[in-house]
Amino acid sequence: MEHRGNREQGTLISELIQGMELAKQLRVHLDTASSAESMDLLVQKILSSYEKALLILQFSRPMSMGQPQQNVGATSGVPESPLSINGSPRSDDLDKDNQDTRDVSKKRKMLPRWTDHVRVTSENLLEGTHDDGYSWRKYGQEDILGAKYPRSYYRCTYRHTQDCWATKQVQKSDEDPTIFEITYRGTHTCVHGNQPVPPPASPEKQEYKLTNLNTNNNQQLQSQGILSNLRKGPTVNTEMATSFSFPSTSFGWLKTENHSFSPSGVLDNNNILNSFSSPFTSPATPELNYFSASQPQMNSFGGMLSTQNSEPDLKELISANTSATNSPIIDLDFSLDQLELDPNFQFDAQGFFSS
DNA sequence: TGTATTTGACCCTA
DNA sequence: TAGGGTCAAATACA
Structure with missing residues (x-):
């Protein structure tokens, strides 16, 4: 096959x-x-x-x-309880169908993903201690090839109780040990966060991502209610920069005094990001992150086919879009x-x- | 086949 | 006792 x-x-x-x-x-x-x-x-x-x-x-x-359950998971960030099928994802008696389901549960590449860069100050030197509004449980740590520091894996504390499949990875930056790169995957569906939990990206918004990324028209975004849906991001006590999971073209966002975000100078005036109104709040929902991460080098196919996009992330993006x-x-x-x-x-x- | 990611068991702590 | 961290092993993916 x-x-x-x-x-x-x-x-x-x-x-x-x-x-x-x-x-x-x-x-x-x-x-x-x-x-x-x-x-x-x-x-x-x-x-x-x-x-x-x-x-x-x-x-x-x-x-x-066509793996409908996978698509649902990609849309909402919440796979349909893939682990609960047989009680254990490692059961060797999984039949073929369940094997497919297990595939969804393992490496959930379909989930939207974005990355925060958190600069740690003396107030919170311990990695992962910054308050992003959610409750996390560490479930693993691994040395990453080519990286000086290990990567820690966190999942939402309420994964099992509320079927919340958000995860994050925390890794200390090689270049600057005071910066932790935090990669989020999936959106929270639990209701325990300190902040209102955004609903999963609606199909309309997903569709919007697919079809309108090639516009740098801020008014159009506003007219579709996108910018108005920007949610205040992680409440971090530290100087924080946020970038996105298009590795080769991470966009930096420097947090300013009023907890808004502004482009960190990576982008030129022709960039789509500058079409957004400022102040710009921290991206909190994947769809908005992908908006921000859409490439300056826009071309056809809804503006997503940038030569700078890494293939895996691009596939993720497309899958996330189309699945909805x-x-x-x-x-x-x-x-x-x-x-x-x-x-x-x-x-x-x-x-x-x-x- | 090597690496990244996830799981479950076990242990620690409040 | 519940919640969270550590760790070895399993598993997916390139």
């Missing part, structure tokens, strides 16, 4: 690339005012390629991409960096995939 999925991915990529190339040719034809017949032929080829790609997606979804929308590209798991999309080629995520 794995091999079949890989083969389908390869075919899918080929079809999409072919479609893109044909679109490029069509553009050349348009520029040179070629005959209507040749352009019509190209259009037919393009449509054919994308139809094939969509067919591949549709047929492969039930097998390798029942889009045909659910769990699309191909190497996006193989696709060199023409900057002028406009994917209309909604229109394109809904036909």
